[in-house]
Amino acid sequence: MRASRAPRVARAALAASIATFAALLSHVVAGGALPGPLGIAVPWVLSLAVCTMLAGRRLSLVRLSASVAVSQTLFHVLFVVGAADGLPALGAHAHHSPVVLAAASPSLVPADPAMWLGHAVAAVVTVAVLHRGERTVLALLRAAAGLAAWLRRRLLLLPAVPALAPAGMRRPRDTGAVVVLRPRLGADAVDRRGPPSLVVA
Known part of the structure; x- marks a missing residue:
């Protein structure tokens, strides 16, 4: 990947992720069924492709709004198709029961105005977060x-400060002689650490 494409793909991945979260939240709050993992992954990948195509090198409010609007529409359609309520659930013991399909499954019914309003709110929130968020960063x-x-310039202007000894203390002179210190207490005591020695009688 070329260096010039990396910011574009990163911006598109962020836009697709935020749009996915906002769309899924608004879809479920507006009464839609929660899609399965594949029903979330497929719209995210397709949204990433759309956002990558529409993302320019510089942030454009028009391009960002277009990519989020396309993503929201894509999300709604794929969330509805990916919802797992087309077939009734059968118990493990009921293999002999006939499978009855509903005439009009709720997931295949077109969305009501509340659903579209929820996705519109999600689109506006997503555009605001991405547009202002990137500018803030x-x-x-x-x-x-x-x-x-500024700190680098200030630190370069500081004069070197010599190390000073506290008042009243003299620095020792280096004579080159090695000084051996003796302990004050118990200098004549013998150190007998270790296990006791064997006494032979």
């Missing part, structure tokens, strides 16, 4: 770089 990075440069 970039502003913080610029501020941190400016602070680091």
Whole structure:
């Protein structure tokens, strides 16, 4: 991957992840069925592809809004198809029971206005978080770089401070002689550590 594509893909992955979370939350809150893991993974991958195609090198509110709107529509359709309520659940002991399909499964019915409103709110929230969030992160990075440069300039201007000894203390002179210190207490005591020696009678 070229260096110029890395920020584009990272921005697209972040947009797809935030859009996935917002779409799934709004879909379930608006009364939709919770899709399975595959019903979440497939829309995320497709959303990543759409967001990567629409993401430019610089952040554009129009491109970001278009990618999030396409992602929300894609999410709704795939969440509805990925919901596992098409077949009735049968017990393990009921292999002889006939399978009865519902005439109109709730997951195949078109969404009501509350569902579309939920996805519209999720799209607006996603665009706001991504648009302002990225600008905030970039502003913080610029501020941190400016602070680091300011500190670097200030530290280079500081004069070298010599190490000073506290008042009243003299530094010892290096005579080259080795000084052996003797303990004050028990200097004549013999150190007998270890197991007792065997006494032979």
